[in-house]
Every structure is written in C-alpha cells, then in structure tokens.
Amino acid sequence: xxxxxxxxxDTSGMTNETATAAVAFECADLGAKLDAxxxxxxxxxxxxxxxxxxxxxxxxVAYNRCxxxxxxxxxxxxxxxxxxxxxxxxxNNYLVSGRFNAASKLDDTIDYVFTVKxxxxxxxxxxxxxxxxxxxxxxxxx
Amino acid sequence: MSEPxxxxxxxxxxxxxxxxxxxxxxxxxxxxxxxxxxxxDAYGSIVLMNPYGAQMLMPLSTxxxxxxxxxxxxxxxPEVGEMARRFPARIGRICDEHRVxxxxxxxxxxxxxxxxxLQKIDSEAYLxxxxxxxxxxxxxxxxxxxxxxxxxxxxxxxxYAICTVDGDGTITSWNCAAERLDDYRSDxxxxxxxxxxxPPTGSGKSPMTRxxxxxxxxxSHDFEGWRIRxxxxxxxxxxxxxxxxxxDRQTPIGFSVITRDLTxxxxxxxxxxxxxxxxxLTGALNRRSFFxxxxxxxxxxxxPKDSLCVLLLDADFFKRVNDTYxxxxxxxxxxxxxxxxxxxIRSSDLLGRFGGEEFAILLPSSTLENGQVIAERIRExxxxxxxxxxxxxxxxxxxxxxxxxxEETIEEIINRADEALYEAKAAGRNCVLAAxxxxx
Numbered sequence: 001x002x003x004x005x006x007x008x009x010d011t012s013g014m015t016n017e018t019a020t021a022a023v024a025f026e027c028a029d030l031g032a033k034l035d036a037x038x039x040x041x042x043x044x045x046x047x048x049x050x051x052x053x054x055x056x057x058x059x060x061v062a063y064n065r066c067x068x069x070x071x072x073x074x075x076x077x078x079x080x081x082x083x084x085x086x087x088x089x090x091x092n093n094y095l096v097s098g099r100f101n102a103a104s105k106l107d108d109t110i111d112y113v114f115t116v117k118x119x120x121x122x123x124x125x126x127x128x129x130x131x132x133x134x135x136x137x138x139x140x141x142x
Numbered sequence: 143m144s145e146p147x148x149x150x151x152x153x154x155x156x157x158x159x160x161x162x163x164x165x166x167x168x169x170x171x172x173x174x175x176x177x178x179x180x181x182x183d184a185y186g187s188i189v190l191m192n193p194y195g196a197q198m199l200m201p202l203s204t205x206x207x208x209x210x211x212x213x214x215x216x217x218x219x220p221e222v223g224e225m226a227r228r229f230p231a232r233i234g235r236i237c238d239e240h241r242v243x244x245x246x247x248x249x250x251x252x253x254x255x256x257x258x259x260l261q262k263i264d265s266e267a268y269l270x271x272x273x274x275x276x277x278x279x280x281x282x283x284x285x286x287x288x289x290x291x292x293x294x295x296x297x298x299x300x301x302y303a304i305c306t307v308d309g310d311g312t313i314t315s316w317n318c319a320a321e322r323l324d325d326y327r328s329d330x331x332x333x334x335x336x337x338x339x340x341p342p343t344g345s346g347k348s349p350m351t352r353x354x355x356x357x358x359x360x361x362s363h364d365f366e367g368w369r370i371r372x373x374x375x376x377x378x379x380x381x382x383x384x385x386x387x388x389x390d391r392q393t394p395i396g397f398s399v400i401t402r403d404l405t406x407x408x409x410x411x412x413x414x415x416x417x418x419x420x421x422x423l424t425g426a427l428n429r430r431s432f433f434x435x436x437x438x439x440x441x442x443x444x445x446p447k448d449s450l451c452v453l454l455l456d457a458d459f460f461k462r463v464n465d466t467y468x469x470x471x472x473x474x475x476x477x478x479x480x481x482x483x484x485x486x487i488r489s490s491d492l493l494g495r496f497g498g499e500e501f502a503i504l505l506p507s508s509t510l511e512n513g514q515v516i517a518e519r520i521r522e523x524x525x526x527x528x529x530x531x532x533x534x535x536x537x538x539x540x541x542x543x544x545x546x547x548x549e550e551t552i553e554e555i556i557n558r559a560d561e562a563l564y565e566a567k568a569a570g571r572n573c574v575l576a577a578x579x580x581x582x
Contacts, residue, residue: 089173090196094247111206118172118190120208 025049025141031107031128034137050140058082058097061135070142072116083138090115096127096138105131114140178272186212186223186268198256198272202244211270215258218244222258229262236260236268241275255279301402303369303379306386308396311336311350323379323403325372336399341368341376354397357383369401378404421495423473424480432494432502433552439492439506440552443545450506451513451544452552454559455479455520457499458537458571471534478533482523486516502556510544510576517542517574525572537572539563546579 023033025048034053037043041062044051050067054060063078073087081087084097090113091097099106106129114121124141172179178195180188187210191199200206202214212223219242229236237260245253255278259271296304296317303320307313313336316328324331324339331339337348357363363383368376384398419431427435439450457463457479464472476499483493483503492504503520505513517540528535541563543555558577566575 088193090193090200093197093201094251095200113196113200113203113206113208115191115193115196117169118192120188120191120196122207 023047025124025126025139026109030126030139031130031137034128035130035133035135038133038135047139050142052078052083052087052138052140054083054136054138056134056136058084058100058136060087063087066142067140070116070140071114088114091125091138096125099127100129100136103129105129106136178270180211180270180272182211182268182270184266184268186210186226189267195270195272198254198274201247201254215242218242219258222260226260226262226268231262232265233262236262239273241279252276303401303403304398305331305336306396306398307336309394311348311354311397314396320401323371323377323401324369330372339370341370350399353383357385357397358394361385366404378408380404424477424495426480426501427492427494429494429496432492432496432504435492436504436552436556439504440545440555442506443548446548448507448548449509449545450504450555451508451510451542452555452559453503453505453513453517453520454496454541454556454563455483455501455503455538456540456563456567458539458567460499460536463534463536467534475528475534475536478527479524479536479538482527483520486520486523502559508544510542513542513544514574514576521572521574539566539571540574541566541577542574543577 023030027033034044034051038053041053041064044053044062044064045066047064047066050070051062051064052060052067053062060078060081060083063073063075065075067073068075068078071088078087084092084100095110096112099108106127109124109126112123112125114123121142126139126141127137128139129136172192175192176194178198179190179192180195180199181190183189188208191208196208199208199211199214202218208214212226215222222237222240222242225236225240237258239257239259242256242258243253244256254274254276257273257275261269261271263269296319299317300319300322302317303323304315304317305313305320306315313331313334316326316331320331321327335348336350340349343349343352353363353365362385364381366378366380369379369381370376379401381399381401384400385394386396386398387393388395419427421428426432436452442448443450457475460472460475463475476495479501480493480495483501487493487503487505490506492502492506494502494504496502503516505516508516521538521540524536524538527533528537541559541561543559543562545555558579562575562577565578566573569575
C-alpha cells in the first residue's frame with residue numbers, strides 16, 4: 001500500500017518555491033512551507049506524512065494522499081468537514097483541538113493514538129498554526 | 143504512482159449492496175457514535191476502540207499511548223480495575239454508570255466526569271462504554287447546591303411555618319419553624335391532609351379547600367385565623383397561600399402555605415402602643431394620650447343627665463422632696479401618688495401625668511359630688527402612705543370640675559379644674575376644692 005512513498009530529495013540550499021515536496025515531518029520551518037503551498041495543494045500529496053490543512057474554524061481545506069491512505073478516509077469526503085468533530089473525533093479534547101483554540105501560534109509535537117477501523121494506532125502529531133496565515137495544520141507521522 | 147486501495151467511506155447510509163459496503167456502514171456507525179466503546183482483553187488491554195473512546199482517554203495517557211484501560215484509570219479510578227478483577231462470574235455487568243472524576247490539565251481548568259459501564263462479555267474479554275457526563279454532573283451539582291441553599295433558607299426562617307401541599311392538600315414538605323410553631327415533627331405531618339392544622343369553618347367543605355380555591359383563582363390568598371398546635375391549643379396567625387406551578391409555569395401542581403405567628407406581634411404591638419401612650423415612670427397616660435381619650439369621653443356625653451368629672455392633682459412642695467431626699471426619692475413619691483390614685487379609681491377612668499408633678503383624672507360618668515368624694519379619698523391615702531416608714535412625706539392639692547353643659551369643651555373643663563387647683567394651693571395645700579360655680 002505504501003508503493004507511492006518516494007525517497008527524500010536533498011532540499012539543502014533550495015528556496016521554498018523551488019524545493020520539491022519531499023519535506024520531512026520534523027523540518028524546522030514546516031509551517032511556513034505549508035503556508036507557501038496553500039495554493040498548490042497537490043504539493044501536499046507529495047509529502048510522506050499525513051497532512052490535514054484547515055481554516056481557523058477547523059474546516060478541512062486539504063487532506064493529503066498519505067493521510068487518506070493511512071486513515072482510510074477519502075480526501076473528497078474529508079474536505080469541508082470539521083476535522084476535530086467529524087473527521088477525527090478522537091482529537092476533540094484539550095490535547096489537540098484545545099491547543100489550537102488557545103493559541104494563535106503553535107508548533108507542538110505530541111504522541112497520540114488514532115483509531116483506524118477501531119484499532120488503536122500510535123502516531124505522532126505535529127500541530128502547526130502560523131499567525132496571520134488563516135490556516136492551521138495537523139501533520140501525522142504514522 | 144498508484145492510487146491507494148482504500149474502501150471509500152460511505153456517508154450516504156444507503157442500501158448496502160456488498161459486504162464491504164455493509165462493513166463500512168457498521169464502521170461508520172461506531173465511528174460516529176458519541177460514546178466511547180472499547181473492547182478489552184482479560185488484562186484490560188485495549189483491543190478495539192472507537193474514536194470517541196480515544197478522545198476521552200487520551201488525556202489520561204502518560205506516554206501518548208492507550209494500551210491498557212485499567213492502567214489508564216490507575217491513578218484516578220483504580221477501583222475500575224479492582225472491580226473487574228474481583229468480578230466472580232464469567233459474564234455480567236461489573237459496573238453501571240460508575241462515575242470517574244478526572245482532573246483538568248492544570249489546576250485552573252475544570253476536570254471531566256466520565257461515566258463508565260463495564261461488562262464482562264467473555265472469560266477473556268470486557269466491553270467498556272464511556273460517556274462524558276461533565277455537564278450533567280455540573281447540572282446535578284448546581285441543583286444540589288440550590289436545594290441546599292433553599293433548605294438553609296427554610297431552616298433559617300425561624301418564625302414562618304412553611305409547608306407545601308399537593309393539589310389535594312396533602313402535606314409534601316414541612317420546615318423547622320413549622321415544627322416549632324405547631325409542635326409537630328415532619329414525620330408526623332408529611333402525607334397527611336393539611337386540614338388538621340386549621341379549625342373547621344362551619345361550611346361543609348374543609349377549611350383549606352375553599353382557601354386553595356381562592357388561591358387558584360387569584361394566584362395567592364392571605365388570611366388571618368387560628369392554627370391548631372399539637373397540644374390542641376390555638377394560636378393566631380397570618381397565613382399566605384401561594385400556588386406552585388410545574389416547569390411550564392402554567393399547570394398548578396400544589397400550594398405553599400406559610401403561617402406567621404401573630405401572638406407575639408400582637409403583644410409587641412400592644413407594648414408599643416402602651417409605650418407611645420404612657421409615661422414611662424408612673425405608667426399613667428401621657429398628656430397627649432390623656433387629652434385624646436378625654437375628648438372621646440367628652441364626645442360620649444349625650445343625655446342631659448350625663449356628666450363627667452375632672453380632677454387635677456399637684457404634689458405639694460415637690461421640689462422640697464427632690465432637694466431633701468434626692469430625685470430617686472422624688473420619682474418614688476410620684477409613683478406612690480399614682481398608685482394611690484389607681485386604688486381609688488376604676489379601670490374605665492383615665493389617669494394621666496400632665497407635668498413634672500401634676501396629674502389628671504377623668505371620671506367619665508360622675509357627678510361633681512362623686513368626684514369630690516373620690517378626690518378626698520385620694521388625698522387622704524396619699525397623706526397616710528406618706529407617713530409610712532420608708533416613704534417620703536408628700537401631700538397633694540386637688541381641684542375638681544364637672545362638665546357643666548354639653549357645650550363645654552374638655553379643655554374648658556380642665557381649665558376650671560386647674561383654677562380650683564390653684565385655689566386649693568392658695569388655701570394651704572393638702573386639700574380638695576371644687577371649681578367655682580360648680581359647687582352645688
């Protein structure tokens with residue numbers, strides 16, 4: 001199922017605009033990069049970790065291929081839903097959704113448990129929110 | 143790059159056609175279910191869990207992992223694991239809506255209350271259902287607080303017997319003051335009809351039925367009347383009946399009955415009235431009260447034969463008593479004078495203090511002769527009692543006047559008595575003189 005995973009490209013020395021989308025989950029300016037690609041959501045599909053992009057109300061605006069694959073959710077079904085309530089109800093608590101509500105700027109990485117087909121699945125979540133961008137992100141390392 | 147092969151999440155809940163569709167719909171059901179459903183193995187390790195369950199349990203996890211439910215509850219609700227371990231049967235309900243209190247992330251944030259239902263479904267498996275009941279618990283706490291406050295108010299209200307009845311007049315609540323006022327404990331009154339507390343009114347209906355009907359019509363009903371205590375004695379009370387409504391504020395479901403014991407109030411009112419009317423030292427009427435009452439008596443003279451008599455007394459050389467023996471002695475002397483007057487007059491006669499050592503007596507139906515006789519007796523008494531050991535010698539001069547005609551005002555009569563008093567002083571004191579022109 002993971003046949004689409006690519007080897008990571010070398011992004012050193014490249015600007016945001018020209019870098020390929022082989023960006024690491026841990027990369028330092030991930031939030032900025034994600035904001036820069038907001039008009040090219042296809043770039044999100046090239047990431048090797050799950051990515052959900054939302055507006056500030058938590059409505060999903062982009063749901064990448066990796067996430068769709070692991071979570072078993074079709075992207076076109078997820079887009080337009082409220083992420084914390086409908087797409088991933090297990091995140092609707094102070095650990096995840098509460099953090100977004102409380103801060104205007106966020107970059108936290110936490111261990112979490114998703115349920116895929118009712119089976120607990122340990123993951124890492126990176127919660128990202130940049131001031132003024134109108135966007136917030138949950139990156140998921142499965 | 144090939145498309146990931148994932149079954150589409152079917153949001154339409156339409157007719158299932160394939161086993162995959164059916165499975166998807168079942169998963170969907172569990173996915174959207176707003177309670178946490180968790181299957182555990184024999185040790186409490188989580189085998190299956192829906193997203194809502196994860197949502198509730200994640201705050202308990204220490205390492206971002208949800209591995210074992212009993213371990214997760216270990217710190218705040220160890221009894222869950224204990225109940226499971228001690229459960230003897232192979233299958234059955236271990237706990238039902240057991241409340242678990244989980245603190246919030248920081249001391250300032252409120253915690254959550256989770257209701258846990260745990261079922262043993264197999265020798266090797268449990269099913270746990272978790273529900274977040276934080277707001278329900280908060281509502282219950284709020285209701286409990288309100289009830290406690292209400293009880294505190296009802297218990298603290300010492301002078302108002304407060305009880306509630308249902309639509310038939312059966313007592314449904316009974317406060318501490320009611321226990322005190324009526325001398326019945328609540329277990330002696332609850333469930334009984336309230337009629338036994340109020341005396342019958344003579345009509346066919348029970349006394350309270352008619353009053354409840356008034357209350358329903360007008361919203362409330364107040365009345366004064368007797369209320370019967372446990373020992374059968376009655377007390378006079380002021381009772382207010384209010385209508386109690388259901389939540390819709392339209393349907394009456396009962397009444398509140400609040401009674402205040404007026405006995406003490408009546409006594410207090412009487413005392414106040416007395417204070418306003420009397421001279422504190424001697425208990426005689428004060429000048430204003432005497433005049434008011436005297437005017438009234440004057441107004442009662444209708445038949446030509448009716449006559450009233452006024453006596454004005456003045457203690458002789460009173461200043462000397464004060465200077466020789468002190469003001470306390472002076473006070474005692476004035477009290478003595480008043481007491482002697484009282485022993486000669488009837489309760490329907492008026493006795494007032496006009497000044498420092500001046501007193502007035504009004505005999506409402508008395509001729510001049512009668513008045514003179516009484517005045518003389520009073521003078522004698524005061525003289526005698528002044529000679530007793532322990533008393534301070536003091537005499538009185540008395541002027542007497544009777545109503546000459548029904549045109550005369552009370553002030554005019556008193557003035558004539560005053561003139562007679564003046565003459566009595568001039569005549570050497572310790573004597574009684576009638577007003578000139580009055581002497582028959």
